[in-house]
Amino acid sequence: MAAMDPDQVSRAFVDHYYNTFDANRAGLVSLYQDASMLTFEGQQFQGAPNIANKLNSLPFQQCKHNISTVDCQPSGAHGGMLVFVSGILQLPGEEHPLKFSQMFHLVPTAEGSLFVLNDIFRLNYA
Amino acid sequence: MAAMDPDQVSRAFVDHYYNTFDANRAGLVSLYQDASMLTFEGQQFQGAPNIANKLNSLPFQQCKHNISTVDCQPSGAHGGMLVFVSGILQLPGEEHPLKFSQMFHLVPTAEGSLFVLNDIFRLNYA
Numbered sequence: 001m002a003a004m005d006p007d008q009v010s011r012a013f014v015d016h017y018y019n020t021f022d023a024n025r026a027g028l029v030s031l032y033q034d035a036s037m038l039t040f041e042g043q044q045f046q047g048a049p050n051i052a053n054k055l056n057s058l059p060f061q062q063c064k065h066n067i068s069t070v071d072c073q074p075s076g077a078h079g080g081m082l083v084f085v086s087g088i089l090q091l092p093g094e095e096h097p098l099k100f101s102q103m104f105h106l107v108p109t110a111e112g113s114l115f116v117l118n119d120i121f122r123l124n125y126a
Numbered sequence: 127m128a129a130m131d132p133d134q135v136s137r138a139f140v141d142h143y144y145n146t147f148d149a150n151r152a153g154l155v156s157l158y159q160d161a162s163m164l165t166f167e168g169q170q171f172q173g174a175p176n177i178a179n180k181l182n183s184l185p186f187q188q189c190k191h192n193i194s195t196v197d198c199q200p201s202g203a204h205g206g207m208l209v210f211v212s213g214i215l216q217l218p219g220e221e222h223p224l225k226f227s228q229m230f231h232l233v234p235t236a237e238g239s240l241f242v243l244n245d246i247f248r249l250n251y252a
């Protein structure tokens with residue numbers, strides 16, 4: 001991925017993340033490691049197993065994320081990248097879609113791929 | 127600041143940032159350095175002078191930020207801290223306040239205070 005444009009990398013990550021969330025949520029665990037942190041609506045979780053457990057136990061089985069904006073910047077640390085997303089979360093049976101914002105800090109693994117070190121998610125209540 | 131709780135540090139930064147923005151916007155320049163990056167509604171700026179110029183040339187003179195949520199996580203790099211904010215921006219004469227989300231990556235200076243390395247701002251259009 002080193003030769004790719006950062007905007008392309010972040011957009012590819014975002015597409016992969018939300019497609020996985022919507023189609024095979026349990027598969028998200030592979031994007032996190034022991035050092036990973038998730039703050040979900042103010043609740044804090046650390047480590048891939050705890051994060052996956054939180055995501056898999058959300059009170060809805062089906063959902064669809066529609067992405068509105070993706071912004072990225074280098075984080076200044078060892079090839080890390082900050083990715084800032086805004087979008088809409090559609091739940092079955094919910095008349096009104098939910099707006100959300102989420103940020104990721106992607107950091108290279110020893111093997112050269114990227115994992116999610118930091119993840120902060122907030123719904124933007126209307 | 128090393129002895130302070132990260133949540134306290136991030137909350138103090140957020141209060142300082144938006145109070146300065148609302149009362150003395152030109153003073154924000156001191157929070158950025160040459161390496162700092164701002165992405166404002168998709169527009170990219172680098173370096174304290176360019177960032178300050180953008181913030182000072184926004185098409186409104188008076189504004190009031192009301193903060194709804196502040197989340198923080200260590201960024202894993204040399205005492206850096208990620209701060210994720212959601213809130214409401216009230217402009218004079220605007221009937222409807224604007225919702226926004228913003229993330230900061232705060233990094234220690236050589237002198238031990240914190241500066242804004244990364245700043246990404248988005249309005250959450252209704």
